[in-house]
Each structure stands twice: as structure tokens, then as C-alpha cells.
Amino acid sequence: MMAFLAVVGPIVRELNLQEWHAGLMVALAGVAWVLLSRFWGKKSDYYGRKTILIFSIFGFFLSYLFLAGYTNYAIINPPSVIISLIALVFARVMIGVFYSAIPPVSNALIADKVEPSKRTSYMASLGAANGIGMIIGPIIG
Helix, strand or coil: CCHHHHHHHHHHHHCCCCHHHHHHHHHHHHHHHHHHHHHHHHHHHHHCHHHHHHHHHHHHHHHHHHHHHHHHHHHHCCCCHHHHHHHHHHHHHHHHHHHCCHHHHHHHHHHHHCCHHHHHHHHHHHHHHHHHHHHHHHHHC
16 A cells, blocks of 8 residues: 555656645545454454455455556546546545455454464564565565
């Protein structure tokens, strides 16, 4: 989710959007994440951890694919500002919707599968990997 922050400025300028549009895109993705994390946790209790993880990772992938594809298209064939804003906000919200499942369901999977004495270490490793990914991901593209 954080990789977008590295490119949102140039995208907004290239598509003639306003600065607050960038803030809206970032904020709404975060709101979706916050509001839906518990929802996904409950769904993983019902449908299973792996099913929800696979579904959410695939949805996250498709959302980013749409974001990248639309951005590329819009730079080549500029649509109206409102169309760009709606498409980019939609993509970012969907990214937030699907990403919101990954941390809680991953932690629940660890809690289900790892013996209690090792859980803390596994959860810390997952958190560290997530943090490292947020730092290194935008750097390597």
C-alpha cells in the first residue's frame, strides 16, 4: 500500500489533478483498511485463513494492476479530471479493502498453526518483514 506514496505526486501532476486529490486517495485507502480489518478476521474464522489470504492477495494484485493500467492509459490518453479522480480513488479504496485482510488473517494463521512458545517470534518476524517491505519496496520499484 505504501508504494503508491512514492509515485502519487507525479501521477497527480501528470493527470492535472489537485494536491488534495492525492490526499483523498491515500486517506480513503487507509479508512478502508481500518474499517475492514475486523470484517476479514471474522470471514477467515468462517471460510478459513488460507482461503481469505489467497482471495485478498489476489484482489490486492488486481487492484494494483488496475491502478497501474489506468494510470498508464490516462497518461497516454488523458481523460477528464473527474474520470481520473474516480478511477484512482476506486483503485486505492479497493487496495485498502483487500490489503486490510492480510495482517489480521496472517496473524490469525500464525496463532492457529504455531505453538504458543514460538508465536511471538513468528508474529514479530511477520511485522518486521512488512516494515522492511514498506521501506525497500518503493526503492526497488
